[in-house]
Amino acid sequence: MKIFRQLYLATLLLHCGLAVTLNSRADSPNAQHFEQYSVYYTIFNSTFLLEDVAKDYGLKRSKYESILNIAVVPSGKSFGGLPAQLSGSVTNLMQQQKSLDFKKIDEGDTVYFLAPLRINGEEVVHFDISVTPENTDTALQVIFTKKLYSD
Numbered sequence: 649m650k651i652f653r654q655l656y657l658a659t660l661l662l663h664c665g666l667a668v669t670l671n672s673r674a675d676s677p678n679a680q681h682f683e684q685y686s687v688y689y690t691i692f693n694s695t696f697l698l699e700d701v702a703k704d705y706g707l708k709r710s711k712y713e714s715i716l717n718i719a720v721v722p723s724g725k726s727f728g729g730l731p732a733q734l735s736g737s738v739t740n741l742m743q744q745q746k747s748l749d750f751k752k753i754d755e756g757d758t759v760y761f762l763a764p765l766r767i768n769g770e771e772v773v774h775f776d777i778s779v780t781p782e783n784t785d786t787a788l789q790v791i792f793t794k795k796l797y798s799d
Contacts, residue, residue: 680790681723687779687790688726690717693799694764705751707764711799716748716763718790720781729758736777736790738765748777767796 679688694702694713702709719729734750748763765773777790 680788680792682788684723685730685779685781685788686721686723686725687777687788688719688721689775689790689792691715691765691794691796692717695799705753705762707751707762712766712768714765714767714796716765716775717760718750718763718777718779719758719760720779720788727758729760731759731782732761733780733782734761734763734777736763736775739774739776741772748775765796767798770795770797772796 678690679686691714693711694707694709694715695711697705697707697709697715699709707713707715718734720732721728721730731752731754734748736748736750737745738748739745746765748765750761750763753760753762767773772793772795774793775791779788779790780786781788
């Protein structure tokens with residue numbers, strides 16, 4: 649069963665990674681590029697996670713829960729997420745704001761960050777995220793807007 653979970657997680661992350669790689673062009677709508685780093689992000693519904701995988705990472709599976717996935721990579725690369733400090737918030741059109749609680753996932757050769765986000769029906773949400781790559785004092789501001797749907 650553990651092998652199955654690892655294969656499932658690897659497949660899910662491969663798909664997320666593929667989305668990041670396919671969107672790694674300079675005009676990518678799912679990335680923001682800075683002088684030394686690029687910050688890639690994807691959002692998916694938590695029901696894509698198997699129950700065991702969600703439990704292992706302390707994530708809730710629900711049609712109302714989405715997961716924000718962020719990776720910080722050196723400029724010019726589309727793989728090999730780096731350690732960083734992340735904080736941020738999400739605001740809906742009614743100006744209701746929630747803090748994002750990022751969970752660091754360290755896979756050895758890559759690091760990425762997951763933050764759960766509750767969505768009711770169809771919502772347009774504004775993200776404001778501060779990313780400080782490890783061994784730097786410079787915070788990168790990542791700001792974007794997405795229309796999200798509950799499953």
